[in-house]
Each structure stands twice: as structure tokens, then as C-alpha cells.
Amino acid sequence: xxxxxxxxxxxxxxxxxxxxxxxxxxxxxxxxxxxxxxxxxxxxxxxxxxxxxxxxxxxxxxxxxxxxxxxxxxxxxxxxxxxxxxxxxxxxxxxxxxxxxxxxxxxxxxxxxxxxxxxxxxxxxxxxxxxxxxxxxxxxxxxxxxxxxxxxxxxxxxxxxxxxxxxxxxxxxxxxxxxxxxxxxxxxxxxxxxxxxxxxxxxxxxxxxxxxxxxxxxxxxxxxxxxxxxxxxxxxxxxxxxxxxxxxxxxxxxxxxxxxxxxxxxxxxxxxxxxxxxxxxxxxxxxxxxxxxxxxxxxxxxxxxxxxxxxxxxxxxxxxxxxxxxxxxxxxxxxxxxxxxxxxxxxxxxxxxxxxxxxxxxx
Amino acid sequence: xxxxxxxxxxxxxxxxxxxxxxxxxxxxxxxxxxxxxxxxxxxxxxxxxxxxxxxxxxxxxxxxxxxxxxxxxxxxxxxxxxxxxxxxxxxxxxxxxxxxxxxxxxxxxxxxxxxxxxxxxxxxxxxxxxxxxxxxxxxxxxxxxxxxxxxxxxxxxxxxxxxxxxxxxxxxxxxxxxxxxxxxxxxxxxxxxxxxxxxxxxxxxxxxxxxxxxxxxxxxxxx
Numbered sequence: 255x256x257x258x259x260x261x262x263x264x265x266x267x268x269x270x271x272x273x274x275x276x277x278x279x280x281x282x283x284x285x286x287x288x289x290x291x292x293x294x295x296x297x298x299x300x301x302x303x304x305x306x307x308x309x310x311x312x313x314x315x316x317x318x319x320x321x322x323x324x325x326x327x328x329x330x331x332x333x334x335x336x337x338x339x340x341x342x343x344x345x346x347x348x349x350x351x352x353x354x355x356x357x358x359x360x361x362x363x364x365x366x367x368x369x370x371x372x373x374x375x376x377x378x379x380x381x382x383x384x385x386x387x388x389x390x391x392x393x394x395x396x397x398x399x400x401x402x403x404x405x406x407x408x409x410x411x412x413x414x415x416x417x418x419x420x421x422x423x424x425x426x427x428x429x430x431x432x433x434x435x436x437x438x439x440x441x442x443x444x445x446x447x448x449x450x451x452x453x454x455x456x457x458x459x460x461x462x463x464x465x466x467x468x469x470x471x472x473x474x475x476x477x478x479x480x481x482x483x484x485x486x487x488x489x490x491x492x493x494x495x496x497x498x499x500x501x502x503x504x505x506x507x508x509x510x511x512x513x514x515x516x517x518x519x520x521x522x523x524x525x526x527x528x529x530x531x532x533x534x535x536x537x538x539x540x541x542x543x544x545x546x547x548x549x550x551x552x553x554x555x556x557x558x559x560x561x562x563x564x565x566x567x568x569x570x571x572x573x574x575x576x577x578x579x580x581x582x583x584x585x586x587x588x589x590x591x592x593x594x595x596x597x598x599x600x601x602x603x604x605x606x607x608x609x610x611x612x613x614x615x616x617x
Numbered sequence: 618x619x620x621x622x623x624x625x626x627x628x629x630x631x632x633x634x635x636x637x638x639x640x641x642x643x644x645x646x647x648x649x650x651x652x653x654x655x656x657x658x659x660x661x662x663x664x665x666x667x668x669x670x671x672x673x674x675x676x677x678x679x680x681x682x683x684x685x686x687x688x689x690x691x692x693x694x695x696x697x698x699x700x701x702x703x704x705x706x707x708x709x710x711x712x713x714x715x716x717x718x719x720x721x722x723x724x725x726x727x728x729x730x731x732x733x734x735x736x737x738x739x740x741x742x743x744x745x746x747x748x749x750x751x752x753x754x755x756x757x758x759x760x761x762x763x764x765x766x767x768x769x770x771x772x773x774x775x776x777x778x779x780x781x782x783x784x785x786x787x788x789x790x791x792x793x794x795x796x797x798x799x800x801x802x803x804x805x806x807x808x809x810x811x812x813x814x815x816x817x818x819x820x821x822x823x824x825x826x827x828x829x830x831x832x833x834x835x836x837x838x839x840x
Contacts, residue, residue, distance in 0.1 A: 412671050415697040416627055419719035423633045426722035446719060466702070466830060468788075469805045471812065474827035502808050508701060508829035615805055 272318035279306055280322060284329050296334035300355050303330060307359050311366025319367050323359035330355060404462060407453065414449045418442060443485075451578040454512075455564060458585030463509065465590050469615060470507035472500045472535055472542070478507070479514040486519055489527035490548075495534040501614035503542050505590060510610065513586040513594070516579040517546045517606045523575065524568070525550030525603065541592075542610045549603040558596050583608070619733065622663035623647040624654035624680065625695060626672050634667060637722050651675030655683055663690060665733050668712070670696040670703060678707060685711040691732040695720075701830035708787050708831070715785070731783035746782040746823045747837035751775065760822050767817065770795060774810050778825065778835040787832040 283306055287299035303326035311319045331341055335348050343349050421442045428435045457463055476494060480487060514533075521531050529549035536543045553561060553568075560566050562584040567577040580594075587594045592610030599605050621643045623634050628649070635645045646661050648654035651672050658666060666684070670677035681692060694707050694715035704715050713732035716725055742754040751758045751772075758765040758775060767775065773795045778786065788804060796803045811833065815825055826834045 408671075412697050415718060416630065419697065420627070420629045420633060422719035423630075423637065423722060427633065427636060468830075469808050470829070471808055471827065474829065477827065478829050502805060506830070507827075511829060 269315055269317060272314040273321060276310060276314070276318040276322040277325070279310070280325050280329060284326075284333060288333060291334065296330070296336075297351070299334045300330055300351070304355075304359060304362060307363050308366055311363050312370055314367070316364070316367040316371075319363040320360065323356075323363040327352065327356040327359055403460060407456060407460075407462065411453050414453070415446075418446045418449065422446075448576055451576050451582060454582050455578050455585070458582055458589065461589075463586065463589040465506040465509055467504050467506050469502040470505055470510070471502060473497055475507045475511045475514065476533065476535070478511040479518060483515060483518055483522065486522040487531070490522055490525065491530045492518075493530060493532050495532065497535045500535060501537060501616050503537070503610075504613040504615075505542070505610060509586045509590055510608075513583040513590075513608060514544055514546070516583040517594075517608065520579050521546055521548035521550065521604070521606075524548065529603075537612075537614055540611055540614070542612045542614075544608040544610075546606045546608075547599060547603060548605075552598040552602060552604045553596050558598075561596060562594065618642055618644050619664040620644045620646070620661060621729075622654065622657055622661060622666045624649075624651065624657075624666065624672065624677075625669035626650065627669070630669075630695075637725070641726060651677070651680040654680055658684055658688065658690065665729055666690055666692045667729075668692055668694055670694055670707060678703070678710065681707055681710050681712055693725075693728055693732055705787055705789075705831055708785060709789060713784060727783075734783075744776065744779045744782075746779050746835060748821060749775075749779065749818070749823050751779050760818065765817055767814075770806075771810055771814055771817070774807075775814055778833060779823075782823070782835045782837075785828055785832055785834045791832065 280303070283302055284299070287294070287302055290298070307319060307323050307326065310322055328341070331343065331352055332339065335343050335352060337344055343352055421438070425435055425439050425442065476497060480492060518531065518533075525531065525548040531549075532545075532547045534545045534547070536545075557566070557568070561568070562580050564581040565577040566581075567575065584594050587608055587610065590610055592608065594609070595607050597605055597607070619642070621638050623631050623638075623645065624647070625631050625634070626649050631647045631649070635647060638645050646657055646663065648657045652675055654666075654668070657663075668677050668680060672680065677694070677696075681694075684690070684692070689711070692712045694704065694712045695718060696704065696715055697718040707715065714728050716728055742752060744751040744753065748761045749758065753776070756772060758767055758772060774791065777791060777794055788807060792803045792807060796806070811825055811827075818825070824836050826836055828834060
């Protein structure tokens with residue numbers, strides 16, 4: 255009997271329990287019906303057994319239920335169908351009754367367990383569906399929050415930059431020569447730089463920077479890094495070495511130029527006016543290396559990596575500046591899968607190295 | 618007198634631009650919304666349009682698309698956004714150039730002048746940019762008195778840049794025109810040819826300026 259476990263899998267603990275419960279149930283019911291036999295007749299017992307099988311089928315597995323069906327048929331035959339205490343059946347009607355009982359008991363057991371299995375499957379399916387929906391919902395929420403974040407950034411950017419643009423245009427209208435207007439203009443430029451830095455660090459930190467790689471001419475990158483800084487770099491002769499016969503590199507030229515531009519701006523602030531800034535370019539072992547060397551005081555001992563942290567400012571640095579420029583440079587370089595480092599040069603001054611693994615192509 | 622239409626939702630920006638443009642002899646009309654801007658454009662028939670990309674409601678890109686359905690008036694994009702892809706989209710939809718806020722008045726006026734000049738009529742087969750002249754009839758280019766030796770691709774490239782002198786041309790626009798009908802990715806070839814052209818134009822010739830992520834602009838030497 256115990257080998258009828260489903261799919262010949264080893265019996266589980268709960269199934270063993272169900273078998274014994276089924277056995278006990280039949281025993282109890284058989285005893286009760288036996289006691290009542292004088293009042294009820296043998297067919298009452300058959301109906302009680304059927305009822306037990308249906309109820310068991312709604313709760314238990316198929317094996318124990320089919321065991322109960324078989325057992326109750328045999329017990330009914332043995333105890334209740336005359337002649338009692340034998341498996342022999344005397345009258346042809348009782349044979350028919352026995353066969354009918356056997357068939358009905360088996361099919362009831364089978365049907366009710368099937369019904370339950372289907373219900374279970376349905377519930378499982380429902381559960382899976384709910385999980386799937388929940389996951390989809392989570393993903394949608396995430397995308398939505400990312401979109402919202404970007405929209406917010408765009409609108410904050412618009413709100414902050416518009417007044418600066420208006421001041422700029424209005425100052426242009428005032429014309430040159432007014433020293434007060436010149437002060438406003440200087441302050442406005444500073445404000446613009448701060449606003450742009452704050453927006454950029456927000457973008458970098460929220461992974462909103464999406465590099466768009468294409469073949470770039472390194473000369474173009476150097477040009478777009480230095481061109482917006484003409485005012486700042488005015489006091490520093492900038493020399494560029496090694497930019498001849500360089501291959502094309504596959505990168506996002508705009509982001510790289512921005513990273514380099516911040517380093518140059520930093521050098522122009524910290525190095526005394528009039529000292530040269532040297533930029534050298536090389537492609538070494540499949541990586542583009544941009545080195546910016548200044549002749550300023552250099553990086554304070556022990557802060558070579560801390561200077562790339564947000565809001566970190568050298569202890570003796572002049573007022574103004576947000577401590578964001580180099581942090582942005584590092585964020586951008588990392589977004590491009592490169593990195594940035596700083597070191598002091600033996601002859602004095604700091605050297606910043608922007609390193610970027612790149613695909614190259616001879617130009 | 619040129620008529621200019623300003624489509625920008627910022628009142629102050631409109632007022633300032635109006636002052637700047639009127640002082641330069643422009644007749645100015647303005648609109649604070651895209652839909653009204655389109656009506657103004659069809660009513661006043663401006664010679665140049667200044668279009669803000671960040672309009673509420675109907676965005677600048679949509680305004681540009683609809684305007685280009687019936688008009689090829691020169692359009693200058695005003696933008697505070699620095700996302701290059703939006704600028705490229707606007708340029709490829711037919712905008713003529715862009716300035717990024719905050720911009721200097723002189724930069725704005727120079728761009729306006731250039732894009733208004735673009736309606737060049739081909740009465741002369743000669744395109745001149747500074748000391749560069751291109752003879753379309755004889756397929757020749759020269760720098761001052763010196764003839765330039767150019768390959769056919771370089772000539773086509775230089776011709777396109779010179780015809781749009783002072784104006785931005787997107788990479789795709791160049792590739793579509795110069796490498797018409799070739800399917801392969803030509804962005805690398807474009808870089809290489811630009812490189813060669815720069816060498817041939819030398820120090821004295823016009824400069825080919827790259828706008829990263831957008832395209833190229835041919836500027837007279839010293840600009």
C-alpha cells in the first residue's frame with residue numbers, strides 16, 4: 255500500500271502522517287458503524303465511508319485517499335456484507351453493491367484530490383503572477399523615479415541658469431567701462447561656475463552621466479577644454495606636448511574635455527600667475543594619458559587622493575571655489591571607465607594624470 | 618529692416634532680447650508659448666526666429682517640427698540645457714544654429730547675422746570664406762593665390778563647410794551629403810578627412826572648429 259506514493263517519490267513526512275490518519279479514521283468509523291449496525295443496516299456504513307473519503311480528498315494527497323477507498327471497500331465487505339467476517343459475498347445484489355461502492359469510492363477519492371491539486375496550482379499561479387506584477391511595478395517605479403530625478407534636475411538647472419543668463423545679457427547691454435558693472439559681471443561668472451559645478455556633481459553622483467562614445471581627435475578635446483578657460487588661463491602660458499601624430503580615440507570627447515578643463519582651471523587657481531602650465535598627451539599601452547603639470551605649491555603631503563573628494567579644499571586655499579571641480583573630474587573620468595591621480599613633481603608643482611583606456615585608430 | 622520673432626517663456630529674456638535686437642534695427646515680435654509662436658510666425662512672416670528649446674507645453678522641438686512643415690525661415694535655438702543630443706535633434710530637424718544660455722550679446726548677433734546670410738543665392742559659382750575661395754564651376758579651391766590640392770572627398774567636405782561658413786553642421790548632415798549612398802559608418806573617415814583638410818588649410822586659412830558631440834563649424838581665421 256505504501257508504495258503507491260505519487261510518482262514513486264519517497265514518502266514525505268506529511269504523507270506518512272496522512273496514511274496513518276486515514277487508517278485510524280477507517281478504524282474508528284468502522285467501529286462506530288459496527289456498533290450502530292443493528293439500527294442502521296450495512297448500507298449506512300458504505301455512505302459514512304464515502305463521506306470520509308470525500309472529506310479526506312479535499313485535504314490530503316492522492317495516495318492516502320486511494321488507500322482509504324480500497325481499505326473501506328474491504329472493511330465494508332468483511333464486516334458488513336453478509337456473510338460477515340469473510341470476504342465472500344452471498345447475494346448477487348450485494349456483489350453489485352460492493353463493485354459500485356469500490357468504483358464510487360475510488361473515483362470520489364480521485365476526483366476530490368484532482369480538484370484540490372488544481373486549486374493549489376491555481377493559487378500558486380496566482381501567487382507567481384502577483385510576484386511578477388510586483389516586480390514589474392517595482393521596475394516601473396524605479397524608472398519613473400529616475401525620469402523624475404532627471405526632469406527635476408533639468409528644471410532646477412533651467413531655474414538657476416535663466417537668471418544668470420538674464421544678468422549676463424543685461425550687463426552686455428550696459429556696455430563696457432562701468433567698473434561696477436564689471437564687478438557684477440565677475441560675480442555673475444563665479445555664480446555661473448558654482449551653479450554649473452553643483453549641477454554637474456549632482457549628475458555625476460546620480461549616475462545621470464551617460465557617455466556617448468565616438469571617434470575623437472585629441473586636438474579637438476584639448477581645444478574644447480582650453481577654449482572656455484581663456485580668461486582663467488590668460489595668466490599662465492599653456493604649452494601642449496606630444497599632440498602630434500596621435501591616433502583617433504574612441505571616447506566621449508565632451509566629457510573628457512570637461513574633466514580636463516576642471517583640472518586646468520584648478521591649476522590656474524593654485525599656481526601663481528605667470529607660471530606655465532604644461533599639458534602632455536600620450537597613448538601608452540592602449541590608454542590615453544593626459545598630464546597637466548603646474549608650477550604652483552603642489553599638493554599637500556597626504557592629500558593626493560583626498561583632493562578628489564567632494565568639498566575637499568586645500569587648507570591654505572584662497573576664498574572662492576567650491577571644492578567640486580576635481581571631484582567632478584574624477585566622476586567624469588570614472589564614468590568613462592578611466593581614472594585620475596595627482597602627485598608632486600620633484601622640481602615643485604603638482605602633476606595630474608588623467609588616464610583612460612581607449613580604442614585607437616590611426617588618423 | 619529684418620523682422621525677428623522671439624519664442625521664449627521667460628518674460629525678462631524676451632524683454633532683453635527685444636531691446637538688444639531693436640537697438641540693432643530689428644523689428645521684433647514675441648510669443649511666450651509654442652502655439653502662439655507658430656501663429657505669430659505665420660502672421661508676421663519673420664526673417665529670423667529665436668526659439669527657446671525649454672518651452673512649457675508644446676516644446677521647442679515640436680514647434681520647430683511644425684514650423685518646418687511650411688517655412689524655411691532661419692531658426693536660432695536658445696538653450697540652457699547642455700545635453701548635446703537635444704541640440705543635435707533640433708539641428709537635424711532644420712534649426713540653423715544654437716546659442717547656449719548664458720550667451721554674450723555679440724555672440725548672439727553674430728550667429729543671427731550668419732544664419733540670415735545663409736539664403737545665399739547661387740548667382741556666383743564662387744564660395745568665399747576669408748582667404749579661401751572655392752570655384753564650384755571648375756571644382757577648384759584656393760587659399761589666397763595658392764591652389765589647394767584636394768581629393769574629391771576633401772573637396773566635397775570643404776565645399777559643404779564653406780557653404781555653411783560660420784554655422785554649425787552636424788556630423789550626420791556632413792556624412793549624409795558627402796558620403797551619400799554609402800551605408801558604412803563614416804564617422805571615423807570624417808575625422809581623418811577633417812584632419813587632412815586642417816593641415817591643408819594651415820595656419821592662415823579658415824579654422825575647422827569641432828563642437829564635441831555635435832559637429833563642425835568653419836570659421837574665418839582669427840574669429
